[in-house]
Amino acid sequence: MRAKVTVYPRREILDPQGKAIRTALQRVGFAEVTEVRAGKSFEIDLGPLDPQKAADRVGAMCEQLLANTVVEEYAIEISADARTDVKSGAEKTS
Amino acid sequence: MRCGVVLFPGSNCDHDVYHVLKHVLEQDVVYLWHEETTLKGCDFIILPGGWSYGDYLRGGAMAALSPVMRSVREHAGKGGPVLGICNGFQVLTEARLLPGALRRNRGLKFECRDTYLKVERSDLAFTSCYRQGQVLRLPIAHGEGSYEHFPEELDRLEAHRQVVFRYVSPAGELDDDWNFNGSARAIAGVVNEAGNVLGLMPHPERCAEEVLGNLDGLGLFQGIVQPAARLVGAAR
Numbered sequence: 075m076r077a078k079v080t081v082y083p084r085r086e087i088l089d090p091q092g093k094a095i096r097t098a099l100q101r102v103g104f105a106e107v108t109e110v111r112a113g114k115s116f117e118i119d120l121g122p123l124d125p126q127k128a129a130d131r132v133g134a135m136c137e138q139l140l141a142n143t144v145v146e147e148y149a150i151e152i153s154a155d156a157r158t159d160v161k162s163g164a165e166k167t168s
Numbered sequence: 169m170r171c172g173v174v175l176f177p178g179s180n181c182d183h184d185v186y187h188v189l190k191h192v193l194e195q196d197v198v199y200l201w202h203e204e205t206t207l208k209g210c211d212f213i214i215l216p217g218g219w220s221y222g223d224y225l226r227g228g229a230m231a232a233l234s235p236v237m238r239s240v241r242e243h244a245g246k247g248g249p250v251l252g253i254c255n256g257f258q259v260l261t262e263a264r265l266l267p268g269a270l271r272r273n274r275g276l277k278f279e280c281r282d283t284y285l286k287v288e289r290s291d292l293a294f295t296s297c298y299r300q301g302q303v304l305r306l307p308i309a310h311g312e313g314s315y316e317h318f319p320e321e322l323d324r325l326e327a328h329r330q331v332v333f334r335y336v337s338p339a340g341e342l343d344d345d346w347n348f349n350g351s352a353r354a355i356a357g358v359v360n361e362a363g364n365v366l367g368l369m370p371h372p373e374r375c376a377e378e379v380l381g382n383l384d385g386l387g388l389f390q391g392i393v394q395p396a397a398r399l400v401g402a403a404r
Binding site: 083087088090091094139140142144145 | 225275317
């Protein structure tokens, strides 16, 4: 089982980082950009688990550590997929 | 009184706090490593500034789960005084010992400068050396010090008089230009409902000795360790 967790600042909260990135995107010609929120994502490998149980456990992880729910909100995706590594520039040159 | 300065990997204002308590106020002071499971008999716990655990995940998030914090929580629950400065404030909010959260500064800039703080209440032990409404000059040095909470929770804080310090102009007026990090309602420091756990972003330990040219921060420590000093402070 694998969980993907994304954490974003709550919409009501000023996200200065997202705002700076939006401004930069607009400056380089992406005028269609209206809003950017900058967050974090986590990939968590869990071993064999029932999907519902996995979602519950990861939800608890979010509440306890991965997100600060005073200022952030989170989303969880659970999948049974095998590990698929994202190819990064650094990996290609190694 | 025995004071304990908690040391997380990445703390960097610990010795300044130790120095003020040990050499300026002549108290018994020990360091408490983050892996400690007891507080070594300390009566007053200080969480200093720095970058505990490299600020991984969020400022204070990892430190809040460290072993020593279990004992700090117990101490706080029994009414023992706990002071969190800068990163220590972040740790206390992440540990839910104080309400709210500290977010990236409004302008994304690391702000290192003097700020002016209005003392919103002087009826706490911590602030007993200050006068209600007194304006203090204390330095800040942080990138994530913008205080945030849900609007209804901010109202609750105000109703319970939990806002202890607010960023103001040198004249003591609320002024957005002097709220460098963009904190909600210009909040610089809050206390728990019981009044024994206080957190603030500015650094009182950096202005607590004559030679530093500013003594405005000393009262915050004196209020706890030298109750006799309260009268002196009030007469100032």
